[in-house]
Amino acid sequence: MSKIFWIFVLAVGGVALVIAVVLTFASLGLAHPVPWILTAILAIAPPLHNWKEHRGFVRWKESYSVGIETIDAEHKSLLRLINNLQSAVRYYTGQEFERRALQELLDYTKVHFAREEALMQEYNFPGYEAHKCEHDQMAAKVDEMVARYEQNTVGAMDEISKFLRKWLITHIRVTDQGYSDFLISKGVR
Ligand SMILES: [Fe+2]
Ligand SMILES: [Fe+2]
Numbered sequence: 001m002s003k004i005f006w007i008f009v010l011a012v013g014g015v016a017l018v019i020a021v022v023l024t025f026a027s028l029g030l031a032h033p034v035p036w037i038l039t040a041i042l043a044i045a046p047p048l049h050n051w052k053e054h055r056g057f058v059r060w061k062e063s064y065s066v067g068i069e070t071i072d073a074e075h076k077s078l079l080r081l082i083n084n085l086q087s088a089v090r091y092y093t094g095q096e097f098e099r100r101a102l103q104e105l106l107d108y109t110k111v112h113f114a115r116e117e118a119l120m121q122e123y124n125f126p127g128y129e130a131h132k133c134e135h136d137q138m139a140a141k142v143d144e145m146v147a148r149y150e151q152n153t154v155g156a157m158d159e160i161s162k163f164l165r166k167w168l169i170t171h172i173r174v175t176d177q178g179y180s181d182f183l184i185s186k187g188v189r
Contacts (some may be wrong), residue, residue: 017042057083064172066180068188074112075172081105084164089161123186125179
């Protein structure tokens with residue numbers, strides 16, 4: 001369902017609720033619970049909607065930091081691109097926008113992986129092979145999922161978006177933080 005449709009539904013629902021509050025107060029009086037219940041619904045609806053809108057979007061946390069400024073900046077960009085993809089999927093406005101958001105995320109992921117791998121190789125990080133293997137496995141999995149999307153599988157882009165979000169956050173928090181102390185000890189900032 002398009003975003004415009006839902007904006008319309010919410011707007012009509014909001015106006016109907018305001019009218020219902022006014023009419024029930026007028027007809028039932030201040031002592032009746034119904035208009036107060038409707039008022040309470042009217043009061044909690046906007047924050048509830050706001051919470052629902054932001055659910056599933058990722059926000060940078062200091063606990064994600066690997067202690068290396070350039071890498072943290074790239075990870076922040078990755079999270080922003082994940083949120084863009086999430087928006088494209090949630091407020092479906094056409095395949096073009098969705099594809100562009102995915103392509104941007106995948107292109108940036110490729111650049112970021114290459115940068116991390118070069119850094120680990122430059123300083124002979126002992127966990128380089130295992131780390132690179134994780135990057136390669138993720139790229140292969142995404143290729144497989146994109147192939148399914150190309151076959152017009154229903155919900156495939158939503159699945160890709162969720163997979164990337166979960167994978168990237170876990171990878172940043174666990175695997176990337178694994179090189180943190182080593183690279184910092186070599187003077188990487
Ligand atoms: Fe990373
Ligand atoms: Fe990594």
